[in-house]
Amino acid sequence: MSGLRVIVGCKRVIDYAVKIRVKPDKLGVVTDGVKHSMNPFDEIAVEEAVRMKEKKLASEIIAVSCGPTQCQETLRTAMAMGADKSIHVEVDAATYENLQPLHVAKILAKVAQDEKADIVFTGKQAIDDDCNQTGQMVAALLDWPQATFASKVEKANGDLTVTREIDGGLETIKVKLPAVLTADLRLNEPRYATLPNIMKAKKKPMAKKKPADYGVDVAPRQSILKVEDPPVRQAGSKLDSVETLVGKLKDAGLVPS
């Protein structure tokens, strides 16, 4: 089988190290002027796709991102890591706030069909919404098999053998191609893009599209009612003796009197 064509979904999210602030209107979090980067799990997916290309299993990698203009930076990072080209599906900032996994899944499914992809690869979930839905929805829309939470991907004949991280440990399954994969943490350690590749990435093609080009309606299906900070942790108190501690535990009903 000649090289596989891989679509990789890359979401631009607030950098994991940033202290998140709720907006004063309590309808979202502050994103202006805040550091963003590629969703770490998507980065792992890009890395795996690049490794597949290096092993001559994949022949072309197309990175896709849905969102405002800044998503182009995310795509350039993907191309610097080794993606051959990218597609920016432009969604304006206001609409983006209500963009849901189902919208993105519909877009990715269409892209996969247009590009005659063999694999749609995404991170297992995004670190901003933790939805863990997009990959699974793409598989359902395309009626393709899915191998989620992948921690190892191998090709054997015309199928993929994928080791998945599950609650009880590891599960190994075989999926026929074409398939949807979602990357888990231990799949690989993403490479650093080196300077020559960063420079080359600037010349790689980036197509600019809109959701309408794929026949997808991104009108909101949900509205956010409220976004709140988690409750502030109460300070503990220092006690001066074991007896006092036992007394307090008994008072709180945590220890039988």
Place this chain on the structure above:
Amino acid sequence: MTVVVAVVIAAVVVVAALVVIVTHLVWYSYTSSFKFLIQVTKLSCALVCQSGCVLETLDSHVQDHGLTMPLDLGAKGSCHIGGNVATNAGGIRLLRYGSLHGSVLGLEAVLPDGEVMDCLTPLRKDNTGYDLKQLFIGSEGTLGIITKVSILCPQKPNAVCVALLGCETFQKVLDIFVSCKSYLGEIMSAFEFLDSESMELVKENLSLSSPLQQYPFYVLVECSGSNGDHDEQKLTNMLQAVMDSGAALDGTVATDSTKINNIWALRESCAAALLKDGYNYKYDVSLPLQHFYSLAEEMRERVKDHAIRTVAYGHVGDGNLHLNVTTAKYCPATMALIEPFIYDWVAQHRGSISAEHGLGLKKRQFIYHSKTPAAVALMASIKQAIDPRGIMNPYKVLPQAAKKE
């Protein structure tokens, strides 16, 4: 009779050593109780706090106000701001924000006679009399105990990115520095280097991994600014220039926190990695940049049969070299090869024998390698005037002989 005198002297030395140790323990627990913030004034960007506040805590606190602390060092999770000021700590951001001599606006200190000297002001400019706080900054506790500090905090940068470059020779490191100054200008916030031995050290001893292949020298450049897009453009232009000129053979750029922290870890873990070899002969010198690496090369050659390794890394941007030799255990033969050779070499090349680590106990007698006798005599007069009974951190900073003058 001489035996009795010898025993008495030995006893005095032991007691003195105990006094020094106890003073240090008391100092640390004392300042630990001074850990309250007093205020942050956003308009003037001044932070006023007690001296026992931990640097990292202060940094997190002022970040809520859109500010950042003007210094950053590997020990930020445990060091007290009072200690930073008393030692005039340098760190990795000195290149951008200057030294504490510039960013400390005021301080409150307790003098040896018990008097509380209140020079705590959040004002940016105050030319009324001698600037006493400058005496205390870097005094290593020999003039008084700093109890409160007022510091000017710069704006927190919105965008930070880090580049790690590999190059062939130290001259190329300097060429890259020149390019960075010209292309990056005001957004450059750190410029550090490691030699290949330092990179091998952290890989071997701490199992860290480098994003680049092996090169003789590595440069870490950090940019911080208010606009990520502008900064990226400047950084890209600089990288293109250094790649085209061949100054950099390869490199990588990081914009997300994980990668930025990983790249910084390579540089910041050098000190911890050295300890794993066994015994570390640690030196911190300032040198004119054209002689910077020659000292490391000469030292490596000198100790090659008597040491595990010689590594050099440091704040190239500030002309500050951290030169380290390691052996499995302390070895007098190795030490004899290192000192006083290193101090003599530095003095000959008109550098400083202690760029940021101070003099303390172990380097006080080498002060004359970097300061004239007249200057040291004036320091001794000042010490005498402020601390006539010599109770503040005795046996430190100034050499024994100077006290008699």
